[in-house]
Amino acid sequence: MLKTIKYPFLIILSTSLLLPGCDLENNVNQTTNPPEEETITETPNTSETPLLVDNSQLNLQTSGQGIFELENREAVEITAVSFTMADDNTSEIIITLADNRTMEFAGETQQDNDSIITSLTNSGMADAEGYLIMQYQDNAITMLQGDGVLDSQAFSISFGENKYANPQENQPSEYIPFYQQQGRGIFTLEGRENENISSVMVQINEENQATIGISLRNDTIFNFRGEVSHQDAYTINIQLTSSGMADAEGLLKLEYGANNSINNLMANGKLDGQPFLINFSK
Known part of the structure; x- marks a missing residue:
């Protein structure tokens, strides 16, 4: 009469340990930890990718x-x-x-x-x-x-x-590139104390767009932009349109002399809704 084996699995396991070429640990690892799929990362073709230039x-x-x-x-x-x-x-x-x-x-x-x-x-x-x-x-x-x-x-x-030094050859005769002057003046803005002006600058481009810089003695600089509305041999009138990020309106009158000097500069209007006045002379 055959005896029933109570624990057949233990016998099979024990036998497998003795069989040549049987790597149980490797088999278990392969079962529990399947091999990871190889990931291939494509290298971008730099010859076809435009380089960004830092400007x-x-x-x-x-x-x-x-x-x-x-x-x-x-x-x-x-x-x-x-x-x-x-x-x-x-x-x-x-x-x-x-x-x-x-x-x-x-x-x-x-x-x-x-x-x-x-x-x-x-x-x-x-x-x-x-x-x-x-x-x-x-x-x-x-x-x-x-x-x-x-x-x-x-x-x-x-x-x-x-390149604008000889306007007869390079630019229309009425084109004036740059004026600047050290001198004295007063800048008045409603709600603020009067400030002393130390120097002024006016730059005009080919489209008659003007940039004006007013330097105060306290190191503050007010910049205005505008359009030239009149120009002759002695004066330039500029209609103001802005001041930095602020709104500006009014009229600036410039009287100039030899070597792009500024004899007088006067302006009045509104800066962000506040009346202002500029009076400057060299």
């Missing part, structure tokens, strides 16, 4: 000739200039002089076609105010000019050639 900064450096003048000192020749503009609309301008000195200026920028206007805020650790206008083409600085006050002393910079 958030402008870096220019040009050798050439120019003149740097500082009050009570002899004029010094400029041999090179560099211009760097960051994406926060600030700029750094470095001029290299023939005596191997360098002068550094910094300020806030605004661009008008191929010209960049910098409202100066400082020169290294020294105070500086005024305007520098830079024109460039094909990654080269074609012109840098302007003037202002450096540590209470007047200065001027003239480098390269202004």
Whole structure:
């Protein structure tokens, strides 16, 4: 009479351990952990993918000739200039002089076609105010000019050639690119105390669109935009349209003289609904 085996599984398991070529551990692992599928990641074809160029900064450096003048000192020749503009609309301008000195200026920028206007805020650790206008083409600085006050002393910079210098050859005779002047004046805005003006700047492009900068002695700068409504050999009238992000309206009258100087500048109108008045002379 056959005896019933009570635990057949144990016998089979024990036998399997003795069988050659039987890898129980591997079999169990294969059952409980199936092999992962191989993942193939396609490498993008960089030859067909356009590269993005970072245009958030402008870096220019040009050798050439120019003149740097500082009050009570002899004029010094400029041999090179560099211009760097960051994406926060600030700029750094470095001029290299023939005596191997360098002068550094910094300020806030605004661009008008191929010209960049910098409202100066400082020169290294020294105070500086005024305007520098830079024109460039094909990654080269074609012109840098302007003037202002450096540590209470007047200065001027003239480098390269202004492509608008001879309007008879390059532009209509009525086109005037850039005016600036140090002087005295009063800026009045309703609800605020009167402020003293130290310098003014006017830039006009080919479409008769004007940019006006009013620098106050407390280092505040008011910028206006407008359209030229009249121009003759001595005066320019500008209808104001805006001031930065604010609304502006009114009339600005400019009387100019030799070498793009400003003899008088007067304006009145409304700035964000508040009446204002500008009266300036050199």
